[in-house]
Every structure is written in structure tokens, then in C-alpha cells.
Amino acid sequence: MLKIGRILCPTDFSDFSERAYQYALTLARHYKAELFLLHVVRPVMIGYPEYAIPDSVNEFYGELREYAEEQLREFAKAHAEGGVQAVVAVEEGVVTESVLDFARENSVDMIVMGTHGRRGFQRLTLGSVTEKVLRKAGCPVLAVRQPAHDFVGPESGGEPVYLRRILLCSDFSECSERALQYALSLATEFGGELSLLHVLEHLPSDVQFEGEKARVIHLLEGEVPEKERSCCKIKAFVRSGKPYEEIIKLAEENQTDLIIVGVRGRNALDLALFGSTTHRVLQLGPCPVLAIHA
Incomplete structure (x- = not known):
């Protein structure tokens, strides 16, 4: 059996990441692995930054982080099963780099991410975060996109x-x-x-x-x-x-x-x-x- 002790599932609370979390949860249960549920708060562009008040900006990010943590806990609770309790984490920064840094710092054995299939012009930006992580991660990455054929589920x-x-x-x-x-x-x-x-x-x-x-x-x-x-x-x-x-x-x-x-x-x-x-x-x-x- 493969040794998978830590699994990371980044989420943006979309349907795509929800399906990916189902995979992460099922694999964590099978391998008795620790499961991390991560959300990244992206930097907000502030108009006229020279007039921004540092304390107000810090307060804004603090509230944003608290809200994200609350949403993560509710998400994990709503999808908990099989005795697996996810460890929730919120990071601030560029999504791709934050996911990669978190995976490296926590010695993650597998990353499970959602993506989506689109055609035409939009395919150029298809699941850009997932693909960047997939290219650069130091561990295996499982990409899930509402497939026609699943290997977990009822x-x-x-x-x-x-x-x-x-x-x-x-x-x-x-x-x-x-x-x-x-x-x-x-x-x-x-x-x-x-x-x-x-x-x-x-x-x-x-x-x-x-x-x-x-x-x-x-x-x-x-x-x-x-x-x-x-x-x-x-x-x-x-x-x-x-x-x-x-x-x-x-x-x-x-x-x-x-x-x-x-x-x-x-x-x-x-x-x-x-x-x-x-x-x-x-x-x-x-x-x-x-x-x-x-």
C-alpha cells in the first residue's frame, strides 16, 4: 500500500472544489491520512493606496480571514464522514504559491484539486491554478473536474x-x-x-x-x-x-x-x-x- 499520510485539498467553495473534497475525504479515510482543507485569501487591490490607513487595511484582512475560517469550518462539518476531521487553514497571498508553500511546509503527500472543462476561448484559462500547481508541486496532484466516470462515491x-x-x-x-x-x-x-x-x-x-x-x-x-x-x-x-x-x-x-x-x-x-x-x-x-x- 502507498504511504499517504497527509492530503491537502485547496478550496474556493465552488462546486468543482466540493467534488474534489469528496475525493480527498474518501482517500484520507482509506489511507487513514491527515486531511488539510485550505482556502487562500487573495490580495485586494486598493484604489489610491497612498491614502490607505494601515490599521483599516489590517482590520479588513482580519475580518476577511475570520469569515473564511468560519466558512471552512462549516464546509468541513457539512461534509464530514467516516470519522475524518479536516484541519482547516487560511493563507493570504497568490493562490498558486500559497498552495505550493503550504504543501511543502506541511510535508503533504498528495494534493487533490478541482478543475473544470471548457471549450473555445475559455480553455486558455482552464483551471489555471490547478494546472500551475500540477506543474510545480513536489508531490502527486489529483485533478478532479466532475468526470463522467468516478472512482469514489455511492x-x-x-x-x-x-x-x-x-x-x-x-x-x-x-x-x-x-x-x-x-x-x-x-x-x-x-x-x-x-x-x-x-x-x-x-x-x-x-x-x-x-x-x-x-x-x-x-x-x-x-x-x-x-x-x-x-x-x-x-x-x-x-x-x-x-x-x-x-x-x-x-x-x-x-x-x-x-x-x-x-x-x-x-x-x-x-x-x-x-x-x-x-x-x-x-x-x-x-x-x-x-x-x-x-
Whole structure:
């Protein structure tokens, strides 16, 4: 079993963060983990700051903080279940940095956040806070966006976590290798099926794809350590096309409960790759997405 001792769930009291909290609460109950419920009070732009009275500004922020703490306590009380009592916290500052700082300072093992899927122009700002945290966090981040397919909830038949089909997207990089270890641990723990997927891009013909397919499947299967091949059912898939489209297609075909992706570092190229694939999987995927850092 994975060792998850501390889970952080940031909230802005929206429906999206409420669903994410349900996941955080259920996982905390399963792993007997400490659960933090965090709200960040963002700085307010004050007109004519040179005329602002410091005591009045401090009083304003104090009242804002007290109100947020009261809302958090009521939120936690309304959603309490299974003996899990969340530790509520309010921070002031930029949301992304506050979440990352809190996670680091409190040695959090997993962050669970809500996001939302939008199309058209609005997709450019989709869940911007969640995505920034997902890229920069030092621990795994689970992104939940009112998916078509859940792995917690009443449909689980009494089990707190119903994780039966996991999809791992691999590009044979170091971050994919770490994500594979995490995926194997989850599949073994919950008796689930693990699908390994690699997508070949820019192939000029079907003939070339068929020639590559057997080789890549062999590579995918070789990624799994010998001692772990009997711990869970493993299937290898190779597709040709745009990575995010093939990831989503396979997830829908297999009724996947969880998509796992490895996330690289923080340089410009890494962020571009994140934007082109993981971003769209977050938007359009049928289930929650778990990001694992190298």
C-alpha cells in the first residue's frame, strides 16, 4: 500500500472544489491520512493606496480571514464522514504559491484539486491554478473536474475507493518511469487492471505503424519489473495520432477510473509539452487525472 499520510485539498467553495473534497475525504479515510482543507485569501487591490490607513487595511484582512475560517469550518462539518476531521487553514497571498508553500511546509503527500472543462476561448484559462500547481508541486496532484466516470462515491458498493481500471501514459522518460511505479502500486493495492499506452506521432503510413507497434509493445511490457508482473493484470497499447486524443479515446473505451501522467520539470519546453497534452487530457478526459513528478 502507498504511504499517504497527509492530503491537502485547496478550496474556493465552488462546486468543482466540493467534488474534489469528496475525493480527498474518501482517500484520507482509506489511507487513514491527515486531511488539510485550505482556502487562500487573495490580495485586494486598493484604489489610491497612498491614502490607505494601515490599521483599516489590517482590520479588513482580519475580518476577511475570520469569515473564511468560519466558512471552512462549516464546509468541513457539512461534509464530514467516516470519522475524518479536516484541519482547516487560511493563507493570504497568490493562490498558486500559497498552495505550493503550504504543501511543502506541511510535508503533504498528495494534493487533490478541482478543475473544470471548457471549450473555445475559455480553455486558455482552464483551471489555471490547478494546472500551475500540477506543474510545480513536489508531490502527486489529483485533478478532479466532475468526470463522467468516478472512482469514489455511492456507486462503489460500500468500498471507499473503487479503482479498477488505471491508464498510464508512457513516453519512456524518467518521469514516466516514476509514474509507472505509482500506477503499479495502486493497481496492486486495489486489484485493478493497468493499461500502458504509448502514442506514436507523425508516422507517414499504416505500414510503418504496424512495423513499430510490436517493437513498442515489447518495450512497454519490458518497463514492468519482473517481480511485479504477477501482482496485477497489465495490458499494453500502442496508438498512432495525437497523444491527448488517443489517451482520451482509450480511457473512454476501457471505462478508465484514473489516468496517470508523468510530469517533467519546469523549463519552457516542458511547459509547452504540458500544455499540448496534459492540459487537454485535464479538459476532456472522462475521469480524474493524477500527475506524478520526476
